[in-house]
Amino acid sequence: MSTAPRTVVGVSGGVDSSVAAWLLAQSGEPLAGLFMQNWDDDGSGECRAEEDRRDAVAVCGRLGIPFHFRDFSKEYWAGVFEHFLAEYAAGRTPNPDVLCNREVKFKHFLDAARELGAERIATGHYAQVLHEGGRWRLLRGADRDKDQTYFLHQLGQAQLAATLFPIGHLPKAEVRRLAREAGLPTHAKKDSTGICFIGERDFREFLGRYLAAQPGEIRDPQGVRIGTHPGVFYFTLGQREGLAIGGVRGRPAAPWYVVGKDVAGNILYVDQDRDSPWLMAGTVETEAMHWVEGAPPATEFDCTAQVRYRQQDEPCRVRVRDDGTLSVRFVRPQRAATPGQSLVLYDGPVCLGGAVIASTDAPVPGQAGGAAG
Template structure:
């Protein structure tokens, strides 16, 4: 007996449920597979067992085979250890990007092939096509839900084996289709944030792995204003959690994190959401990944996002000899953060991207102003 043609990553949410529904309606041989990527040992709110039951109910209603696999070991090695290392280094990582590259489109794809399937499908809001023999990653039609930013590390092998059945649909239509088909996930709330953190306070979670180490909060001139619990708990542009209200001789305006000195465990802050200490015109990255397998040129113009949901920013890109990128933006950018992903686009096509290594934002703690 041959395996299914396509295995859908059933997460227990509405998006993957409708992905499976549409593939079944197309007459494809479909199975569902639930991935458990984190071993729950507390009340994290990760809801893995609830999600598994919902995924099983969807598979039963659609009449498709159902598999469940525990990829927690692979997730720990491929995603979580890197997540902790980045925070220890004072950077702000994006585990969703790594999870897609290492788990959903590597470990899951390998498992699907072992089960006899030639392709996998997920409920991501993105699209894939093939033009002149080259597979392209395209934005989802619903601009508010587009997830190509998190998929930019995929390559030709993964895209050739991947279907995104809902990438052409707006979210409201996905909900409508789920309700019309009587799927038990039709009205289920979308998951937000990182699964292994769940509903808990982020700082409390991180302190389990990276213990608190109090240090000084200073203004951009180096004057001490207060104390923080550990500089790795803060990210550029952050407003909350500083405890700096009502400082004598200072304006009654919010404070924002504008820099960190990890070696000396200092967090620098300034007032004003668009503080000049947060602004940069240039960024440098680690070696880039290209969806096509190669860059479009040594220098080229395109648009970029330095964080999810950011509007596209015009930029000029230069490829260095070691594969790293030097990116010059057409307008100043706020809080471009090392460890996050800089993702490049030309129109609807996602070209690829890289992890941000640094910017030309002014360095706090020195005399003068930017």
């Protein structure tokens, strides 16, 4: 007689999800593994989906648990990739990992697990869940260098109530050790980085397949022409690589950094100061905020925030507007707070939630004043 699993673990073919599955299997949890294909690879990159799937099958075989496969590539295209393209076309810098977690891993994956008869899902994310005072809280992973709550801030009460993070209390080195001692075939596998659908291929070449690039001028903040660029949406604030600016007459032999983008005018603005005043913002305005616990702690409060992944906690004052958007004033100016990226709030180890950055008060190159947006 077949028994439905109580938990379905997302097996990605990596070491983190492998150890998450192993820990649950060791505890006697009725378990199955599920591999998600989120991108219909065209064969032009190094997405490694087939290799990852083979490794996931091998891990499930090693643990003696059923293996399942689901193709979510259509859902990924509609829920994540179309937004990714629209944001780049608008000159913003999106974060597809945030949307992938909300739209695929903790939505379609959770639905698929329930179709298999499971009550909940488990993943190899470095995060923790705490049930306290009748509410579910999202806590940072114990390994601060690997903590992934920045990418999980769009989760809510229903998802956290049905989710396990078995390795959230472990440092990465311990995860590797457990994998090695358990004989898991992924124990020495290199961590994946970047976005799977881009893989090892050239980012500009990939994006150029979907967005028609127009070469334009590179200027300094005062409007003086410095060079040319292949397409303004290939670049993001604070970026140094890929500008291909050689020696400029009358300018120091120092690196250049992107400090602004005029999408309508197809102009890229650069400066030679890594901490250029054109990159520094004291206040960040956001789109509608998502609160993990469903509501803000107050209409105005102090906490810490990150405007990018792996950033140190930055103290700030938060004001919640009537329409759900935020105005966040930082104690120290923030470098390259980028529209399209996520601002995520924390109270100590507790992730309060996050929102997409809409604009900042950093000065706009080529203008006398105003706010970047």
